[in-house]
Amino acid sequence: MSSINKTARIAAVLILLTAVLAPFSMIYVPSTLVVPGDAATTANNIGASEGLFRLGIVSDSLVFLLEIVIVVLLYVLLKPVNQTLSLVAAFSRLAMAVIQGINLLNYFAVLLLLSGAGYLAVFSPDQLHALALLFLGAHELVALIWGLFFGFHLLVLGYLVYKSGYVPRILGVVLVVTSLCYLIQSFGNMLLPQYAETFAAIGFLAIIELAFPLWLLIKGINVEQWEKRALESV
Secondary structure, three states, rough: OHHHHHHHHHHHHHHHHHHHHHHHHHHHHHHHHOOOOOHHHHHHHHHHHHHHHHHHHHHHHHHHHHHHHHHHHHHHHHHHOOOHHHHHHHHHHHHHHHHHHHHHHHHHHHHHHHHHHHHHHOOHHHHHHHHHHHHHHHHHHHHHHHHHHHHHHHHHHHHHHHHHHHOOOOOOOHHHHHHHHHHHHHHHHOOOHHHHHHHHHHHHHHHHHHHHHHHHOOOOOOOHHHHHHHHHHH
């Protein structure tokens, strides 16, 4: 197996790994612990299952750490197509990872508010619960921001894949469609929050993006064409 195909398959494995970790922290944990509009019940749920809540934090942490490696591997893989656009794709995905990391501060704020520390005695329990729910809501909304960076990344990535010649063009089309799902979901929620469920359904269609890493893992890339493009770009 050529080294570039090893790179492609490692990238695929890491992307698929994030696809397993992310739903746990982004969907399962919130749906299990957070009761929309009920701050007291949500606080009690987190207090009773703090281990699960912290496991969600760890899962989120692993995702953005893996993303840093994915950024580099995808850049190496697609650099022969267009170095400038490959950098654009890389930096936009890296920006997403940074925002994901910063967003964990909202979760840590929730833990601090519900910690029972003495300095929090100036707040009533209802106030602490309300503030905790506020930070949980902020954590959810920040996903709309990093979704913009990820959508833009997928748009550029899709173009690069389409033009590459060593990965099937249809995968480039799939990535562009996926990027539109993320962009519509984020901008839609910002402009028309009353249709959040509709935009969430559109965002769910982004699961088709997994076709790209699955192809890299199973089929790999056309090494001869990659080497040809690499020589042309020198």
